[in-house]
Amino acid sequence: MGLLPEFGNLFFTLGAFIVALSIIVAVHEYGHYIVGRWSGIHAEVFSLGFGPVLFSRVDKRGTRWQFALLPFGGYVKFLGDANAASSAADDAVMAGLDKREQRHTMHGAPLWARAATIFAGPAFNFIFSIIIFSAFIALKGLPAEEPRVGALLPMPGQVELMSGDLITAIDGEPVEDLRSYYAVADALEPAQNVTYSVERAGQPMEVTGPHPLPARAAGIALQSAARDAGMQTGDVVLSVDEAPVYAFTQLPPMVNAADGETVALRIWRMGEELDVDLTPRRTDLPLPEGGFETRWLIGLQSGTFFEHPMRSVSVVESVPMAVEEIGNIISRSISGLYHMVTGAISTCNLSGPVGIATTSGEMAADGLDSFIWFIAVLSTAVGLLNLFPIPILDGGHLVFHAYEAVVGRPPSEKILGAFMTVGLVLLGMLMLFALGNDLLC
Structure with missing residues (x-):
């Protein structure tokens, strides 16, 4: 059976x-x-x-x-x-x-x-x-520029923010748009609770919530240690090797410090705490300025603790974005092949039919949207x-x-x-x- x-x-x-x-x-x-x-x-x-x-x-x-x-x-x-x-x-x-x-x-x-x-x-x-x-x-649209809270996502601990709140500051640091939200979040020290200045129904107030970039899995990378260990989108990492974790920015140095050894994660999943052991994988990551950086990864993708309101996008606006996406795929592919040929990165980055088939199955299991997007990438x-x-x-x-x-x-x-x-x-x-x-x- x-x-x-x-x-x-x-x-x-x-x-x-x-x-x-x-x-x-x-x-x-x-x-x-x-x-x-x-x-x-x-x-x-x-x-x-x-x-x-x-x-x-x-x-x-x-x-x-x-x-x-x-x-x-x-x-x-x-x-x-x-x-x-x-x-x-x-x-x-x-x-x-x-x-x-x-x-x-x-x-x-x-x-x-x-x-x-x-x-x-x-x-x-x-x-x-x-x-x-x-x-x-x-x-689907694109995230609106203003840092407004959409639907709140399940999180452990105290979350006083409400859907519709407009975030104006985080721990006293002003927030003007979504870009500055992420800039403040990246620079913010990890803390279990953070003070948010918000406008709610036209009234300013201060409320408490988790770190603006919590250690919550907004996604699980394909063929990753986290996926193999059974982690799911929405899981929140509470600790790594018993060291408490409050922000996603804590995870990369903790994982890299393990140097490929198995790490023990304590995670929160819909009110239940679970223990997960996984072994980071050495991965070649493309850099924005070109080239690659080799790091140990477990395959978690970062995100906020709420959904962003979306703005509508016209076809006239979406087509150039689609062309740019194809250009990025082609550029990364050519760069990856070049760096494999020159020995700068591992040839293990080249997938064959088994790897592509495995990715097809994983994307299909993630849902129709993911599968269709993958077909476009593969095309x-x-x-x-x-x-x-x-x-x-x-x-x-x-x-x-x-x-x-x-x-x-x-x-x-x-x-x-x-x-x-x-x-x-x-x-x-x-x-x-x-x-x-x-x-x-």
Whole structure:
């Protein structure tokens, strides 16, 4: 009976991974398909998955849409392609087509049409991510600038603040907006109780509450020591190795001081006190100014003891924010790869299929919002990966097209075949290396 939950978790994780991957692959391949169609290139097959076909139908344009048995990828096969990667022409098929018909093949179309069709896959991944990010921002809004108390969150001890209070000072330090709230909170000494100056129904008063940044878990990081130990969002850390904790700012130095040894946490959870032992993990953190810093972490995310009122955000405002989010993901990814190659950070930061599947399951378990956001992040990563100048990936094809644009002719079939083989080997080695990280790191 004890194995049933494990099998349930395995199937849930695998299912979440397949759903996330299928959506991202469908978006990517649809980009190739639709831009190819707009460019006059005929798609013979649009497949989600590889191997034996489970279901298929042919549309009025003659394209066969199909689901295949192995749901770990997909492809679009255009007229005249010898394979799903469009890396070579089927000479027999091409010989049977006249010049007008060859214009509708990937290998007989103008260079601009071929390049646009190839680039469309990653581009659609980015567009898909922009749509999701901007929709989230527009629908959920952003925290209002004024430091007003929204709904109070469960906390131990005395909390005299009320929903609707406007915070004007903390322990005598003036607070003008949300930015200054966090600045004062970061500089404030840890204390069990703090005095807040507030306006309530237009009347100024002083009330008592916890530290403005209490040791409360506003979130639990994925694949972290805290998550593995069963900690939950809303848990409040009362002590670390019997030393009392009143503010979140106390946790990082306490965890770092343990130097990787197990720490004993006393936590408060909805009126009940629990003991949790966990072992911090050495983690490479990106710095705002660039580069990375290695620290011991347990995976708790900080926050306040109340919800912030939200302000509405227009689509016009949310789209640039979504583009900025994608830019940040791409920048961090490239920086991380560079620092791994140069040895500045551990190569264990590179996740393989097992790590991505595990993250898919954890995000799905956290809720639909988290899962959809993760799909957008992963879609951005897939778009970026496909633009790498590795033969067999879209970026490799674009390099060949750039060569053709400069030289005036495409590389020979022999050279293309050799590069494709090298690309396949490189990609296989990268996948095996990442899989090794999943299993050994």
